[in-house]
Amino acid sequence: MTDTNTSADLPGGDLFTLGAPIADTKAPDGPIENRWTKAEFNNRLVNPSNRRKLSVIIVGTGLAGASAAATMGESGYHVKSFCYQDSPRRAHSIAAQGGINAAKNYNNDGDSVHRLFYDTVKGGDYRSREDNVYRLSEVSTRIIDQCVAQGVPFARDYGGLLDNRSFGGVQVARTFYARGQTGQQLLIGAYQAMERQVANGTVEQFTRHEMLEVIVKDGKARGIIARDMVTGEIETHLADVVVLASGGYGNVFFLSTNAMGCNVTATWRAHRKGAYFGNPCYTQIHPTCIPVSGDHQSKLTLMSESLRNDGRIWVPKRAEDCGKDPREIPEADRDYYLERIYPAFGNLVPRDIASRQAKNVCDEGRGVGPLVGDFRRGVYLDFSAALARMSEEAVAEKYGNLFDMYQRITGESPYDVPMRIYPAVHYTMGGLWVDYDLETTIPGLFAVGEANFSDHGANRLGASSLMQCLGDGYFVLPNTIRNYLADGPFEPVSEDAPEVVEARQAVEDRISTLLSINGDRTVDSFHRELGNIMWEYCGMERTEEGLRKAVDLIRALKDEFWRNVKVLGSADTLNQSLEKAGRVADFLELGELMCIDALHRRESCGGHFRAESVTDDGEALRDDENFAYVAAWEFGGEGSAPVLHKEDLVYEFIELKQRSYK
Amino acid sequence: MNLTLKIWRQDGPQVAGRLAEYQVSDISDDMSFLEMLDVLNEELITKGEEPIAFDSDCREGICGMCGLMISGHAHGPEVTTTCQLHMRSFKDGDTITVEPWRAEAFPVVRDLVVDRSSLDRIIQAGGFISVNTGAATEANNLPVSKPKADRAFDAATCIGCGACVAACPNASGMLFMGAKITHLSELPQGQAQRDARVVSMVNQHDHEGFGGCTNIGECSAACPKEIPLDVISTLNADFRKAKQA
Numbered sequence: 045m046t047d048t049n050t051s052a053d054l055p056g057g058d059l060f061t062l063g064a065p066i067a068d069t070k071a072p073d074g075p076i077e078n079r080w081t082k083a084e085f086n087n088r089l090v091n092p093s094n095r096r097k098l099s100v101i102i103v104g105t106g107l108a109g110a111s112a113a114a115t116m117g118e119s120g121y122h123v124k125s126f127c128y129q130d131s132p133r134r135a136h137s138i139a140a141q142g143g144i145n146a147a148k149n150y151n152n153d154g155d156s157v158h159r160l161f162y163d164t165v166k167g168g169d170y171r172s173r174e175d176n177v178y179r180l181s182e183v184s185t186r187i188i189d190q191c192v193a194q195g196v197p198f199a200r201d202y203g204g205l206l207d208n209r210s211f212g213g214v215q216v217a218r219t220f221y222a223r224g225q226t227g228q229q230l231l232i233g234a235y236q237a238m239e240r241q242v243a244n245g246t247v248e249q250f251t252r253h254e255m256l257e258v259i260v261k262d263g264k265a266r267g268i269i270a271r272d273m274v275t276g277e278i279e280t281h282l283a284d285v286v287v288l289a290s291g292g293y294g295n296v297f298f299l300s301t302n303a304m305g306c307n308v309t310a311t312w313r314a315h316r317k318g319a320y321f322g323n324p325c326y327t328q329i330h331p332t333c334i335p336v337s338g339d340h341q342s343k344l345t346l347m348s349e350s351l352r353n354d355g356r357i358w359v360p361k362r363a364e365d366c367g368k369d370p371r372e373i374p375e376a377d378r379d380y381y382l383e384r385i386y387p388a389f390g391n392l393v394p395r396d397i398a399s400r401q402a403k404n405v406c407d408e409g410r411g412v413g414p415l416v417g418d419f420r421r422g423v424y425l426d427f428s429a430a431l432a433r434m435s436e437e438a439v440a441e442k443y444g445n446l447f448d449m450y451q452r453i454t455g456e457s458p459y460d461v462p463m464r465i466y467p468a469v470h471y472t473m474g475g476l477w478v479d480y481d482l483e484t485t486i487p488g489l490f491a492v493g494e495a496n497f498s499d500h501g502a503n504r505l506g507a508s509s510l511m512q513c514l515g516d517g518y519f520v521l522p523n524t525i526r527n528y529l530a531d532g533p534f535e536p537v538s539e540d541a542p543e544v545v546e547a548r549q550a551v552e553d554r555i556s557t558l559l560s561i562n563g564d565r566t567v568d569s570f571h572r573e574l575g576n577i578m579w580e581y582c583g584m585e586r587t588e589e590g591l592r593k594a595v596d597l598i599r600a601l602k603d604e605f606w607r608n609v610k611v612l613g614s615a616d617t618l619n620q621s622l623e624k625a626g627r628v629a630d631f632l633e634l635g636e637l638m639c640i641d642a643l644h645r646r647e648s649c650g651g652h653f654r655a656e657s658v659t660d661d662g663e664a665l666r667d668d669e670n671f672a673y674v675a676a677w678e679f680g681g682e683g684s685a686p687v688l689h690k691e692d693l694v695y696e697f698i699e700l701k702q703r704s705y706k
Numbered sequence: 707m708n709l710t711l712k713i714w715r716q717d718g719p720q721v722a723g724r725l726a727e728y729q730v731s732d733i734s735d736d737m738s739f740l741e742m743l744d745v746l747n748e749e750l751i752t753k754g755e756e757p758i759a760f761d762s763d764c765r766e767g768i769c770g771m772c773g774l775m776i777s778g779h780a781h782g783p784e785v786t787t788t789c790q791l792h793m794r795s796f797k798d799g800d801t802i803t804v805e806p807w808r809a810e811a812f813p814v815v816r817d818l819v820v821d822r823s824s825l826d827r828i829i830q831a832g833g834f835i836s837v838n839t840g841a842a843t844e845a846n847n848l849p850v851s852k853p854k855a856d857r858a859f860d861a862a863t864c865i866g867c868g869a870c871v872a873a874c875p876n877a878s879g880m881l882f883m884g885a886k887i888t889h890l891s892e893l894p895q896g897q898a899q900r901d902a903r904v905v906s907m908v909n910q911h912d913h914e915g916f917g918g919c920t921n922i923g924e925c926s927a928a929c930p931k932e933i934p935l936d937v938i939s940t941l942n943a944d945f946r947k948a949k950q951a
Contacts (some may be wrong), residue, residue: 069819139766
């Protein structure tokens with residue numbers, strides 16, 4: 045086990061040190077189906093009149109942050125909510141397209157809480173925690189009830205009841221959806237619930253504010269330093285507890301499906317203050333994105349995974365056909381490779397597998413679409429069979445807005461020509477390490493939604509992120525955080541306390557440094573270069589050699605950044621280059637840790653594919669003997685190696701086995 | 707292609723703005739309008755000039771953060787968001803004027819960035835269904851007929867970008883507000899607060915400095931999500947009924 049204090053025998057052991065094991069000590073024991081009920085009862089209560097005296101800071105207003113703010117506000121706590129956008133309604137959860145899972149079994153197709161639990165653990169390649177995932181499955185049904193009550197317009201059948209569809213990695217239809225805009229509708233529901241609390245005075249809303257530091261006093265999180273992005277003012281906000289709901293860090297790759305502003309700063313700043321970072325190398329590559337069209341590109345656009353329900357994925361059997369019009373390639377010359385390799389799941393295999401196989405066929409030279417360099421990066425997602433089977437109206441009803449979006453971006457209509465898709469960076473399963481209560485290793489600092497690491501293991505099933513974010517925000521956090529808040533009232537913190545002054549000073553110093561370097565290179569040019577390194581060496585396939593190279597390249601780039609970045613303008617106005625510079629500085633540090641984490645995990649699992657660890661038929665090969673643990677990284681100090689703490693994953697209810705979708 | 711851009715520059719809300727002229731070259735058809743501005747900004751920074759501030763985030767047409775008046779049209783010549791407007795909609799040699807949303811209720815923050823928090827305050831005034839977390843009934847206990855569900859959905863797709871306000875000669879926010887009222891009024895869950903909601907939201911709308919609706923229809927024509935004009939009829943009908951109640 046992990047009782048030695050040496051990393052020498054681990055891959056990349058020269059780049060980190062090994063710390064003491066870590067464990068979640070808060071999940072109750074007993075039958076797994078009773079644990080959450082037990083925790084809800086055992087967690088102490090805060091009586092309504094005391095709640096008014098307690099304050100909560102929530103950073104981020106996506107599904108997790110807005111639902112948590114609304115629910116905590118309804119309970120009577122004083123909530124301060126922060127987002128960098130001009131309105132909470134714009135958080136990137138809004139872009140989720142496909143749907144949200146829930147074990148309702150409305151279709152009588154054999155679904156259950158236990159099956160959702162099983163599918164999620166298996167889908168995550170046995171690298172998530174049983175307790176957390178079971179609880180997630182359990183609260184899933186209540187999420188749908190809550191959202192419907194708020195007026196979220198889910199798809200309905202002609203009897204007026206809710207409709208479902210299926211998603212990658214599962215064989216039941218448990219996904220609730222609102223056309224291709226499920227994230228938008230759920231977010232608007234949570235946003236409206238939160239705005240209702242703003243009107244009630246329980247939630248105070250700070251838009252165009254960016255959190256730049258956590259305040260830790262007497263070992264506890266007691267507030268944040270934020271910058272008002274309009275006036276540039278550096279503000280101190282104190283509270284009894286801090287919740288980070290600040291999303292994922294896929295933008296470390298520059299090109300990703302994340303919104304332009306998504307960043308790692310909130311969680312990275314917390315990491316530097318003592319919060320462990322869990323499994324940073326777990327990045328989900330989404331299989332169905334619109335391929336890159338050129339060097340100018342600023343982001344990638346997702347096409348909902350739900351398209352795989354009716355679209356068939358193929359490439360030509362012969363490389364020489366790849367330049368042809370797909371409509372002129374006869375059926376016999378097409379390779380429906382997912383249906384061929386995985387007959388049981390076909391086009392509905394999980395995301396990691398669909399992505400990897402797309403890469404494989406393109407690497408073999410059978411990719412389609414325009415040549416980028418001397419390479420074609422794309423596979424067909426073909427709706428001709430669906431259009432023949434269903435009417436064009438029926439296809440439009442299900443996927444119309446996605447088809448329109450595709451046509452707008454590429455100039456081609458999927459009704460006439462098969463879509464072209466290619467994998468792209470999407471969701472990050474890693475994030476701040478949290479225990480069963482969603483509390484980080486800094487007492488009083490909680491992390492919810494994509495900002496934490498806990499529920500998706502090494503790969504996330506489709507339609508599960510919305511479920512986790514809303515589950516955390518509406519049901520889990522409000523019921524765990526009260527156990528912490530029951531210790532209140534907490535001693536007030538003065539704005540003059542040394543910890544506060546120091547945090548504030550650190551923010552001011554960083555900003556003035558960025559503005560004074562006045563080098564030659566734009567912030568974006570550094571970000572693009574970092575993204576290229578990450579995609580090349582820490583993307584869909586990783587090797588020991590590549591990752592070592594990436595660490596060196598990132599270190600050199602970071603060094604150049606602090607010598608040669610050019611940030612114009614001043615600190616006391618809206619300054620978008622300054623905002624980006626601070627975020628890219630943090631991405632540079634995170635990128636290095638991601639590579640070290642990927643390097644030390646010499647197994648393939650989920651979204652982490654190590655070329656050194658494959659089965660005879662080329663599938664990802666897990667190594668449960670040596671790697672059935674969460675890697676929780678502690679910040680080692682400026683210029684020092686990070687410290688690895690292992691949390692052993694214990695499977696009591698699900699048997700660990702090689703994943704097969706064949 | 708090569709283009710001439712006339713772009714609104716304004717250092718802050720209290721400072722007078724002006725149109726500044728820029729040339730861009732080698733713009734490809736596949737670029738989005740915002741990527742074209744990114745290219746210009748990279749050039750400006752390299753030259754030591756401050757880049758043009760503009761809002762954008764998801765860049766896939768759903769967050770509602772972006773929004774520019776492009777040669778007099780909200781979001782430009784196509785019915786879409788600015789981030790989904792591609793340069794294939796323009797021709798080599800074109801001169802394009804780029805301005806922020808213009809409305810008293812949307813004060814300019816800097817350059818092309820405006821403050822749309824007035825829209826949040828309209829939602830705070832009643833754009834929700836009051837249901838505390840945990841108080842919900844089993845979801846399928848509330849059947850909704852498909853036509854009603856579809857109409858609620860069509861209205862609910864509003865992204866709050868503010869193009870309707872920018873396009874309206876009266877700077878009215880009634881399409882935005884009508885979309886929310888229609889979304890919630892079509893659903894059984896929305897009935898309890900139906901009257902109170904519309905009165906409170908209309909009062910807030912007027913208080914924020916938005917203009918009244920005179921049925922010109924520019925709002926719906928400019929709406930990237932094609933919110934139908936008749937949501938304003940629903941709003942007016944609900945308002946009248948609430949006032950008579």
